[in-house]
Amino acid sequence: MVAPKEFLDFVDNNADAFIQRLGEAVAIKSISGDPACRPEVFKMMNWVAQKFESVGVEVQQVDLGKHIMDGQELQLPNAVLGRIGNDPKLRTVLCYAHADVQPANVSDGWDTDPFTLTIQENGKLVGRGSTDDKGPLLGWLNVLQYHYDNKKPLPVNLRFCFEGMEESGSEGLDELVVRESKPGGWFEGVDCVCISDNYWLNTSTPVLTYGLRGLAYYKLNVSGPARDLHSGVFGRTVHEPMTDLIRLMNTLVDVNGKILIPGVDDMVMAADVEERKLYEALDYSIKDVEQSAGAPIALSDDKVEVLMGRMRMPSLSLHGIEGAFYGSGAKTVIPAKVSGKFSIRLVPPQTPENVLPFVQKHVDSEWAKLGSKNKFELEELHGGKPWVTDINHWNFQAGKAATRAVYNKEPDMTREGGSIPVTLTFAEALGVSVMLLPMGRGDDGAHSTNEKLDRSNFIEGTKLLGTYLYEVAAIAN
Amino acid sequence: MVAPKEFLDFVDNNADAFIQRLGEAVAIKSISGDPACRPEVFKMMNWVAQKFESVGVEVQQVDLGKHIMDGQELQLPNAVLGRIGNDPKLRTVLCYAHADVQPANVSDGWDTDPFTLTIQENGKLVGRGSTDDKGPLLGWLNVLQYHYDNKKPLPVNLRFCFEGMEESGSEGLDELVVRESKPGGWFEGVDCVCISDNYWLNTSTPVLTYGLRGLAYYKLNVSGPARDLHSGVFGRTVHEPMTDLIRLMNTLVDVNGKILIPGVDDMVMAADVEERKLYEALDYSIKDVEQSAGAPIALSDDKVEVLMGRMRMPSLSLHGIEGAFYGSGAKTVIPAKVSGKFSIRLVPPQTPENVLPFVQKHVDSEWAKLGSKNKFELEELHGGKPWVTDINHWNFQAGKAATRAVYNKEPDMTREGGSIPVTLTFAEALGVSVMLLPMGRGDDGAHSTNEKLDRSNFIEGTKLLGTYLYEVAAIAN
């Protein structure tokens, strides 16, 4: 059962209208991280609710309560739940996307107003949220539009979970997902989940994503003097917290990315020949990573090593130091209390819980070696487990079949180096297969200036989402 | 020739008036580092000029031109030059002080308004500039007041150099000093210089200061990616500038303050038994340094080691990192360009010029060892030479005699760990002995909250400055 040709034609014929509707969505400044924009996020969620209602979806906005941001108490944006279809003979697919966006100002370096969708001659649709994640969200709406306008039955039952806080930690969403996954909830009976909120590896080959790294974030707090000291008066008379901290931070990772905390890299089994072949097969080159980083700084000339470094190995990054001098110029301060920030991206079987003892033991032992009279403590900040799922599940077979049908290509099977925490929440709360089915390309610049979605990715991506639903319906259990 | 008893009595009898006048000076918010306060600095210099004129000093305000601060062009505060006495049979003493102050806000943690001199019951005169450096500047005015009111001749010819930019790099002053030291200039014929702008080692023993450390300030610039990267996407795929920088910074100094750059510590001869005795003799304990640092973090339990660490050894402090994440919270950024800031406090024979090659060679060699594909450069920021002078000069003999006369104590002979760059300028431009004769105590908190000058230090300090002039006149060449 492939998607009907009428559906594919409908999408092509309505492309301009779909793009105009994406422009409407981009024009709403739904920046979840800016308290001043909170009314715009509410407006955005209303817009989403109204659009999905207009194509026959039963919709409910859910109050997620309040939270504190920048010292003020704010109402969280409503989540939008939706359902259409209740045929027990059909599979039920849950689709997730988010309607909030990252901040954007022309002064950041945008060539055009970030909240006016600009259609370039090369087919790029430039605007904040175009690819992250309003384009994919509207992809589902476009699919529904065909079925509603043409009174065609959907091949599956659909459930929707749209949020307005993804860019600000998805506050309140985990509780909602857990609650609605229980009997009687909106997600009861869901057979699989499809999330469209990530990207292709490159600019030409579609991907299905089956893994995400987790995260463990740490602070190394070193303190000594009661207040900042003058380096003229105190230099070489007291133990300086910065000196101690730099020596500790130096013991965490080497220049080639190898994690120096004993035991952490060892938790992950080395890839065997078979697994290396998976990475060898990906449409990817060292040029791709260097192009996206903007400099020839790849850790290896071997694409398999670089890909495994991102996808199936943990990584440790040093982010910065809180409490030290950070301005321009030449301040001669001895900072009294400094906190080194670093995080480890985790892969199975690592979790924040099972990695912590290794980190604690290592930093305690390195600290003891220093013999400083300053004070030290390790502080663990937020974290999240990694996620990897079975790529042989029918959910992924459907994704592959849909990709072949729309793009005439075999999709690359990828794991992401970053985290989308709600993925794991869905997987654990529902106990079903979750697949990430991205719409955009690797160079879309989500979170960056001049974020874009290619017109072809929006239009073919809409076809992909629709075709995927038909393939889910077609593939036998 | 000791100071006349009438002078000492006059100071005691006029103590309250002197303190009230200090209150007038403190009330003028002459913060040289705050462009909004620039008119107050001008007002302060006018006030100084007018007060010194009122006691018979010939005064000239000198326009030092313009400079750029916080992106705006500003007129530099005038310097105030003064002279009184032209008797070729008398020695000529040049006195330096500054009338500008550090910023201060109640919100920084002051217990009282920083610009209202508050007289505490314990005798502390609390206010911004009380000890740094309005108290000492007014000390000279108090001395002149006695001679003017009582029509007493001064024992020496006096020259004054007062500035309003000391806390902001003394811009324009070096050129002025060099110019006025030439024949026909205001400082022609000066036999010695006295600067009152530092502090006792502790709270009970007066000091004469004969040395200052110099400074060489460096930036280690490491750059790689074209923009900040997401650690999820790029962690363990590219060389991270922060990792490289931390490894470089780790090679500079050890936890015990030893400088690890080969050759730098070696430039300074070890102290022999005789020199160690100088430090052994100082009225100072490990408790003193730990009290002023606010924690038991001294590098050694041996007071001689700690004192030599501050006074006669170079020190290297790591100040911070520009370009890295410095906020609170948990940002998962890979910064694209980071600059590690560190400085070395220099002692003779070190200079910024002769230390630079050691630093350059070391960081270049350490960078090469790393084998990173990122880019690195060493950048040298401002610097200044150290200064040490002969403590057997008659200028210091006069200082010692005055201290004995006023405090009934032998002064501690100290070197300061910090820098007062104008000291070296005077020494080099005039080729005469410069002595630092501080008024305040080691716990005065210059540059900190609740800055204070003890009433007894202001009053006895005034006697000390006056007595010093009489001793200069008395001691044979």
Ligand SMILES: [Zn+2]
């Ligand atoms: Zn997103």
Ligand SMILES: [Zn+2]
């Ligand atoms: Zn995003």
Ligand SMILES: [Zn+2]
């Ligand atoms: Zn000062």
Ligand SMILES: [Zn+2]
């Ligand atoms: Zn000062």
